Amino acid sequence: xxxxxxxxxxxxxxxxxxxxxxxxxxxxxxxxxxxxxxxxxxxxxxxxxxxxxxxxxxxxxxxxxxxxxxxxxxxxxxxxxxxxxxxxxxxxxxxxxxxxxxxxxxxxxxxxxxxxxxxxxxxxxxxxxxxxxxxxxxxxxxxxxxxxxxxxxxxxxxxxxxxxxxxxxxxxxxxxxxxxxxxxxxxxxxxxxxxxxxxxxxxxxxxxxxxxxxxxxxxxxxxxxxxxxxxxxxxxxxxxxxxxxxxxxxxxxxxxxxxxxxxxxxxxxxxxxxxx
Amino acid sequence: xxxxxxxxxxxxxxxxxxxxxxxxxxxxxxxxxxxxxxxxxxxxxxxxxxxxxxxxxxxxxxxxxxxxxxxxxxxxxxxxxxxxxxxxxxxxxxxxxxxxxxxxxxxxxxxxxxxxxxxxxxxxxxxxxxxxxxxxxxxxxxxxxxxxxxxxxxxxxxxxxxxxxxxxxxxxxxxxxxxxxxxxxxxxxxxxxxxxxxxxxxxxxxxxxxxxxxxxxxxxxxxxxxxxxxxxxxxxxxxxxxxxxxxxxxxxxxxxxxxxxxxxxxxxxxxxxxxx
Numbered sequence: 001x002x003x004x005x006x007x008x009x010x011x012x013x014x015x016x017x018x019x020x021x022x023x024x025x026x027x028x029x030x031x032x033x034x035x036x037x038x039x040x041x042x043x044x045x046x047x048x049x050x051x052x053x054x055x056x057x058x059x060x061x062x063x064x065x066x067x068x069x070x071x072x073x074x075x076x077x078x079x080x081x082x083x084x085x086x087x088x089x090x091x092x093x094x095x096x097x098x099x100x101x102x103x104x105x106x107x108x109x110x111x112x113x114x115x116x117x118x119x120x121x122x123x124x125x126x127x128x129x130x131x132x133x134x135x136x137x138x139x140x141x142x143x144x145x146x147x148x149x150x151x152x153x154x155x156x157x158x159x160x161x162x163x164x165x166x167x168x169x170x171x172x173x174x175x176x177x178x179x180x181x182x183x184x185x186x187x188x189x190x191x192x193x194x195x196x197x198x199x200x201x202x203x204x205x206x207x208x209x210x211x212x213x214x215x216x217x218x219x220x221x222x223x224x225x226x227x228x229x230x231x232x233x234x235x236x237x238x239x240x241x242x243x244x245x246x247x248x249x250x251x252x253x254x255x256x257x258x259x260x261x262x263x264x265x266x267x268x269x270x271x272x273x274x275x276x
Numbered sequence: 277x278x279x280x281x282x283x284x285x286x287x288x289x290x291x292x293x294x295x296x297x298x299x300x301x302x303x304x305x306x307x308x309x310x311x312x313x314x315x316x317x318x319x320x321x322x323x324x325x326x327x328x329x330x331x332x333x334x335x336x337x338x339x340x341x342x343x344x345x346x347x348x349x350x351x352x353x354x355x356x357x358x359x360x361x362x363x364x365x366x367x368x369x370x371x372x373x374x375x376x377x378x379x380x381x382x383x384x385x386x387x388x389x390x391x392x393x394x395x396x397x398x399x400x401x402x403x404x405x406x407x408x409x410x411x412x413x414x415x416x417x418x419x420x421x422x423x424x425x426x427x428x429x430x431x432x433x434x435x436x437x438x439x440x441x442x443x444x445x446x447x448x449x450x451x452x453x454x455x456x457x458x459x460x461x462x463x464x465x466x467x468x469x470x471x472x473x474x475x476x477x478x479x480x481x482x483x484x485x486x487x488x489x490x491x492x493x494x495x496x497x498x499x500x501x502x503x504x505x506x507x508x509x510x511x512x513x514x515x516x517x518x519x520x521x522x523x524x525x526x527x528x529x530x531x532x533x534x535x536x537x538x539x540x541x542x543x544x545x546x547x548x549x550x551x552x
Binding site: 120121122123124139140142179180182183184186187188189190191192193194195196197198199200202203204205206207208209210211212213214215216217218219220221222224225228229232235236238239241242243244245246248249250253254256258261262264265266267268269271272273274275276 | 498537
């Protein structure tokens with residue numbers, strides 16, 4: 001059963017492309033159109049059956065009953081007026097941005113049927129060539145309704161993610177940004193700082209541990225600059241907590257306190273073992 | 277062709293067990309014996325064909341022409357006299373410890389045929405149940421000869437690792453500990469501090485990024501306490517460099533300096549992309 005008549009995906013990259021393929025596979029819309037700044041991305045999205053039609057211009061989104069903004073955080077915000085002019089303010093709108101307070105503040109003001117989404121299903125890779133419709137299957141999608149979010153809009157966006165195989169959870173935008181500052185943004189900070197600390201001529205001795213720990217340091221710099229900056233306040237609090245935990249480790253080592261060090265390591269293992 | 281008559285593996289855990297299986301598969305010794313503190317580990321090593329005979333007592337190593345110490349760093353050092361009493365000082369001895377200055381200092385004094393080995397092939401898992409003879413295939417094994425290391429002993433240990441599918445590289449123990457303080461020990465410190473910073477009730481929002489970045493935080497606390505403490509001086513220098521890189525990120529975010537932040541992220545991606 002089609003959930004939507006026409007879905008417009010703005011940004012046919014890793015997430016947008018994966019969404020397009022999954023939406024078309026699951027027949028959730030009669031038509032899927034895509035917009036990208038790059039002609040090559042549109043061509044690849046067509047080739048990979050992520051969209052039915054594509055364009056470099058936003059006009060193609062006209063008549064959509066759902067617009068999905070799958071572009072970097074800053075671009076989501078800067079495109080909002082142009083999108084509204086084409087689809088009208090009553091169109092259902094969601095985004096897949098990694099921070100929510102700023103985006104939600106901007107979009108909910110001009111789209112009464114806006115609901116924020118954050119599928120926890122990305123990777124350090126980018127581009128439609130890395131698209132995979134299976135990434136939503138079994139993943140968690142955080143929805144960030146506010147007090148003014150319309151019940152019907154929330155229900156439709158929730159239905160979309162569930163039909164794509166994701167579990168959904170609703171939390172407020174500020175709570176989302178606080179949680180993600182620890183579970184995602186801080187992890188990136190740690191990975192960036194770690195790889196930048198390793199002298200270049202030592203890199204050939206990297207084993208699986210360093211590779212895994214720094215995998216996300218390969219993430220797109222422009223995309224992540226935007227994510228980190230739009231969550232500055234929460235992120236700086238998370239960094240402070242990280243520095244404090246780092247100090248505890250450092251002092252245990254400095255003081256040659258084996259018991260204290262083993263205690264910190266046991267706490268870390270206990271917590272890590274609760275993840276898969 | 278057998279390289280050795282009788283190899284004794286002290287410590288039939290993840291690395292010791294994997295070594296036993298690989299040595300037997302490749303027929304590198306006429307006999308492989310194993311020693312463990314735990315009867316269950318011996319039984320499993322026998323069942324998994326990692327050893328031909330096993331014992332809780334060291335006596336079983338008598339008559340070996342190669343002893344491989346595959347126990348935690350502190351245990352390697354504390355067992356040395358007992359091993360020497362049984363096999364004699366001329367026996368070929370190696371270890372697979374993750375730090376080398378301290379171990380090499382102790383062992384090379386009483387075993388003229390000692391050569392340090394560090395196969396960069398471990399994992400956060402432990403125990404013979406996780407043993408896998410394939411982990412050495414294509415991996416790098418760092419050998420740490422000193423000025424007094426005998427050429428013949430080095431050649432034989434090198435031949436062992438090459439026959440197991442590893443590439444070898446020789447560096448001095450101090451150089452080894454300096455490099456590994458960055459490429460391995462600091463990565464563990466970052467992972468321990470990161471997971472300890474994430475509030476417990478946020479862990480259910482963990483995505484692939486956090487999971488990969490903290491995978492090695494599951495490492496055995498006692499084993500890693502020993503590794504980190506025996507490389508304290510170099511590790512503290514590496515931590516200092518990490519703190520400085522963390523500060524650079526923090527200040528770029530604090531000052532809302534998008535250009536500076538993007539520059540740091542670009543540097544990180546460039547370096548990370550040189551690893552597989």
